[in-house]
Amino acid sequence: MNLQEIVDDIASAMKPRLGEGKIADYIPELARIDAKQFGLAVTTVDGETFTAGDASVPFSIQSISKVFMLTLALGKAGESIWSRVGREPSGSAFNSIVQLEHEHGIPRNPFINAGAIVITDMVLAGHAPREAIGEFLRFMRYLADDDSITIDEKVARSEQKTGYRNVALANFMHAFGNLHHAAELVLGVYFHQCALAMSCVQLSHAGLYLANRGTNPLTGFSVVSEKRARRINALMLTCGHYDGSGDFAYRVGLPGKSGVGGGILAIAPGKASIAVWSPGLNKVGNSALGSEALEMLTQRTGWSVFGH
Known part of the structure; x- marks a missing residue:
């Protein structure tokens, strides 16, 4: 499986749709962001990071x-x-x-x-x-x-x-x-x-402990126990996208957490930590293109927690 090819393909598919969704303009500072941005970073438990688009642009991680x-x-x-x-x-x-x-x-x-x-x-x-x-x-x-x-x-x-x-x-x-x-x-x-600002690359690194049984494989630091990592993932799967959580589990099938800055952190347990960002939100307040990009990613990789 060529992950670089997959992330490049996803970014290409999103290109003509940049700017879709609605920016969270109720926070005035976020309203000033250019909506036509899309970044994707996938960091595997082996410590390799694959990126496409605006993956190194910092954004407000919000929730x-x-x-x-x-x-x-x-x-x-x-x-x-x-x-x-x-x-x-x-x-x-x-x-x-x-x-x-x-x-x-x-x-x-x-x-x-x-x-x-x-x-x-x-x-x-x-x-x-x-x-x-x-x-x-x-x-x-x-x-x-x-x-x-x-x-x-x-x-x-x-x-x-x-x-x-x-x-x-x-x-x-x-x-x-x-x-x-x-x-x-x-x-x-x-x-x-x-108001913490992070890029997709930084965020995918930060979430890696949840993909790797509580330990960050890049640093070797143990962050939480394996049981606790599993429980945090369970909460992300059931509650991470507010009233859009069920739909996200249905379409993407990964624990995830969205923010109104347009970012989503998704975890493929045992495989990778994924961060995607595009500022335009769908009607339940999650990144419109980000959600679709993750759906494409799990279809291509078979990474859904519900099996292939």
């Missing part, structure tokens, strides 16, 4: 950061985190308040905004917000083995100015006793983690 924050929280608090956040698909929008009221401030899973805010609250325990942001950035540089990764302050500020619904979610959970720090402190960290 993909939730996978890595969950990994940090599990490292700090272990399985006890599940008393404060569920593990079920939400079936409603990623920023829904209705469900949260119904379930008494316990978010349905760690990948919807409310759940991710609780996870961030856990990582903040014992830290000042600046320290927690620093810890997250160091962790991401360690995972990707790349010290050039940074947080885009402009995007973070842009989100802070417009994130009223996230403020509402945080305050709401605080009222139920499920947020242990002041809402504005937790949100300060949350908006910064979402």
Whole structure:
């Protein structure tokens, strides 16, 4: 199987369609991005990276950061985190308040905004917000083995100015006793983690531990246990694309996590970590061309977790 040929073919197929979908313009800083971009990077567990298109252009990873924050929280608090956040698909929008009221401030899973805010609250325990942001950035540089990764302050500020619904979610959970720090402190960290800028290449490297039983084969660093890697993948498969998770599992068949910056991290367990990016989103808020590119990739490679 010639992976370089496959990624080149996918990028060629996407070329005439660049700019499809709708950019996440509710975050003003993201609205300024050129929609006509597409990047794809596939890093195998043997440590080889195959790229096409704009694979080395940094973009705002947004909600993909939730996978890595969950990994940090599990490292700090272990399985006890599940008393404060569920593990079920939400079936409603990623920023829904209705469900949260119904379930008494316990978010349905760690990948919807409310759940991710609780996870961030856990990582903040014992830290000042600046320290927690620093810890997250160091962790991401360690995972990707790349010290050039940074947080885009402009995007973070842009989100802070417009994130009223996230403020509402945080305050709401605080009222139920499920947020242990002041809402504005937790949100300060949350908006910064979402504003992390990474390229497809860096992101495919950072996700490699999930494809390789918890260990990054590029560095030999053990990040999580094999069991924990498997469980994070399970959550990505069932909850990683909000109310589009079922459709993504049906069409692509890989654990994945999308972000409104147009990025998607997908994991082929035992095979590869894949990052794709194209800013235009489909109606459920996932990268339109990115989702299709991953579907093409699994068709060509047979990498679906549901067998050939």
